Amino acid sequence: MKKMNMEEAVRTRGTTEVGTRFINSSGKPFAEFASGDSFSAEFEILRADLAGLFMESVESLDNVQFKYGDYIKSLEQTPKNINVTFAGGSNETFDLVVGADGTTSTTRPMILDEPILKDGFNFIGQYIAFFTIPSQPTDGKFWLCYNAPKGLSVMIRPHRNTSTMGAYLCITTPKHGVQDPVVEKAMDQGTEETKKMLREYFKDAGWEAMRVLDGMDQADDFYMSRATQVILPKWTNSRALVIGDAAFATFGVGTTLAIESAYVLAGELSKIQSSEEVLQAVERYEEVFRPLYKKMEVLPRGFPQVAFPQTKWALGLRDSVLWGVSKTGLYKLFQGGEGQKWNLPEYEWADVPEMSKSVSI
Ligand SMILES: Cc1cc2nc3c(=O)[nH]c(=O)nc-3n(C[C@H](O)[C@H](O)[C@H](O)COP(=O)(O)OP(=O)(O)OC[C@H]3O[C@@H](n4cnc5c(N)ncnc54)[C@H](O)[C@@H]3O)c2cc1C
Numbered sequence: 035m036k037k038m039n040m041e042e043a044v045r046t047r048g049t050t051e052v053g054t055r056f057i058n059s060s061g062k063p064f065a066e067f068a069s070g071d072s073f074s075a076e077f078e079i080l081r082a083d084l085a086g087l088f089m090e091s092v093e094s095l096d097n098v099q100f101k102y103g104d105y106i107k108s109l110e111q112t113p114k115n116i117n118v119t120f121a122g123g124s125n126e127t128f129d130l131v132v133g134a135d136g137t138t139s140t141t142r143p144m145i146l147d148e149p150i151l152k153d154g155f156n157f158i159g160q161y162i163a164f165f166t167i168p169s170q171p172t173d174g175k176f177w178l179c180y181n182a183p184k185g186l187s188v189m190i191r192p193h194r195n196t197s198t199m200g201a202y203l204c205i206t207t208p209k210h211g212v213q214d215p216v217v218e219k220a221m222d223q224g225t226e227e228t229k230k231m232l233r234e235y236f237k238d239a240g241w242e243a244m245r246v247l248d249g250m251d252q253a254d255d256f257y258m259s260r261a262t263q264v265i266l267p268k269w270t271n272s273r274a275l276v277i278g279d280a281a282f283a284t285f286g287v288g289t290t291l292a293i294e295s296a297y298v299l300a301g302e303l304s305k306i307q308s309s310e311e312v313l314q315a316v317e318r319y320e321e322v323f324r325p326l327y328k329k330m331e332v333l334p335r336g337f338p339q340v341a342f343p344q345t346k347w348a349l350g351l352r353d354s355v356l357w358g359v360s361k362t363g364l365y366k367l368f369q370g371g372e373g374q375k376w377n378l379p380e381y382e383w384a385d386v387p388e389m390s391k392s393v394s395i
Contacts, residue, residue: 035077037297037378043087049078049200051192054177056356059240064353065360066176074177080193080200084289106131109144109274115309116273129309130316131274132299134292137262139280146276150268158285159207160185160261160338161217163232166193167201167249180241183349185342188236188243201246201253203232206342221258228258261285261338265331270316275299285337287330294378298323301381322379 035041054073055063070076092098104122115127133141143151167190177191185206190199207214220231229250236243250256264283269276277299278292302315302322343349 035293038091040087040091044077044079044084047079047083047087047194049080049192050175050194051078051177052175054179056179056181056353056360057241058353059180059182061178061180061241063176065356067360073179078191081289083194105135106133106141106144109141111272111274129273129312130303133274133276133280134278134296135280137259137264137279137283139276142276142280145271145274146266146268147271150266154264154266156263156265157211157213158261158263158333158338159210159212160342161205161214161221161258162261163203163228163250163256163258165201165250165253165256166198167246167253169193169197169199170245173199180239180243181342181349181352182239182243183344183346185339185344186236186239187342188239188241188246190242190246201249203236203246203250204342205235206338206344208339208344210339221260225256229256232258263333268320270320273312273316275316275319282327282331284330285333290376291327291330294326294376295319295323297378297381298326301379304381326376326378 035044051069051074053066053068053071055067056065057063067073069078093100101120104120104124106118107121108119109131110117110119115129116131117125117127118131119125131141131145133139133145135141169192173190173192175192178189180188182188185204185208187202187204187206189202189204191202193200205214205217216231217235220227232250233247236247262283263285264279264281266276266281269281275281277295279288281295282291284291299315299319302318303312305318306312306315341352343352
């Protein structure tokens with residue numbers, strides 16, 4: 035963000051969250067972590083606000099074209115370029131296609147072959163619903179996390195706009211890869227059925243579950259997703275590649291990886307002088323970024339099942355551990371290790387050559 039001169043803008047649009055509190059069923063905190071220490075990151079910004087900032091910085095450029103309401107239907111690579119057919123019917127030719135269409139990317143199978151995609155998707159056994167609810171004067175600026183047995187969790191987090199709060203309802207299954215057939219069926223049936231299912235699951239969960247469920251019924255930004263890690267042995271194929279969640283969806287650092295991978299790709303492209311050299315830049319991108327990403331590929335052992343347990347007993351144990359580490363500050367000893375270091379390459383931005391055309395979807 036510093037390299038893009040965006041740090042200040044991100045800070046001024048942050049959600050204002052000051053830390054994370056784990057609470058019991060009466061709303062009393064038993065463990066607290068300051069912002070930047072662990073759960074609440076140094077930067078907390080809503081995805082739409084971050085996307086808005088990126089848009090603001092490029093929409094005035096006359097060499098960038100935006101298309102809305104359309105998507106790629108097919109791709110055909112030739113030795114010199116890549117032909118794209120859009121669902122809207124148009125055909126265009128590009129030097130490079132970057133699939134940045136998220137975890138459920140439909141462009142990915144057009145770019146990467148089946149053997150590369152096989153085994154690339156790891157459902158970690160968690161469903162997350164996210165939406166906006168009205169705030170209450172007692173809400174404050176902490177991320178409040180409440181857990182109940184059967185892997186249920188209700189969370190609310192502050193927004194910059196003081197009249198609303200972000201709400202999450204999480205359902206965690208006992209093991210990675212294990213689906214909940216009731217949740218699956220409801221999600222396949224659409225938003226209304228999903229909301230009905232959540233009401234049934236959370237009606238007796240405790241704390242402010244009823245308030246959150248009532249807010250959910252009114253929310254117009256509701257969505258629910260299956261928490262899936264994407265791990266692929268290759269992200270690039272000649273003049274096409276996937277980036278961000280489409281290539282390496284993970285947890286906690288997804289946005290960091292998405293931004294940094296785009297930075298490295300842009301940097302490697304900035305070093306070439308012609309369309310012929312795009313292939314080299316693409317190869318180099320994978321060479322440079324994969325070692326940076328590798329440090330983030332493995333999730334903490336037992337995540338998320340240990341943090342969202344099924345039984346009252348396991349939840350009590352988890353709460354005791356959280357209480358202990360928050361009181362002693364022991365977790366700070368494990369921060370700043372090798373895995374936390376990100377040495378980004380430097381690029382000479384001033385000499386970016388004029389490309390014939392590029393598209394990001
Ligand atoms: C509930 C939840 C909480 C999260 N919390 C955090 C967090 O605290 N910290 C963190 O770092 N990350 C978090 N993440 C992950 C983070 O949101 C992603 O890692 C990040 O948004 C990835 O960016 P992206 O641009 O690759 O993909 P996305 O943000 O998913 O963007 C993909 C875009 O492509 C569009 N699209 C889809 N299909 C097509 C198509 N065929 N053609 C054109 N466009 C298409 C979509 O509409 C979307 O706008 C969270 C994710 C979820 C679901």
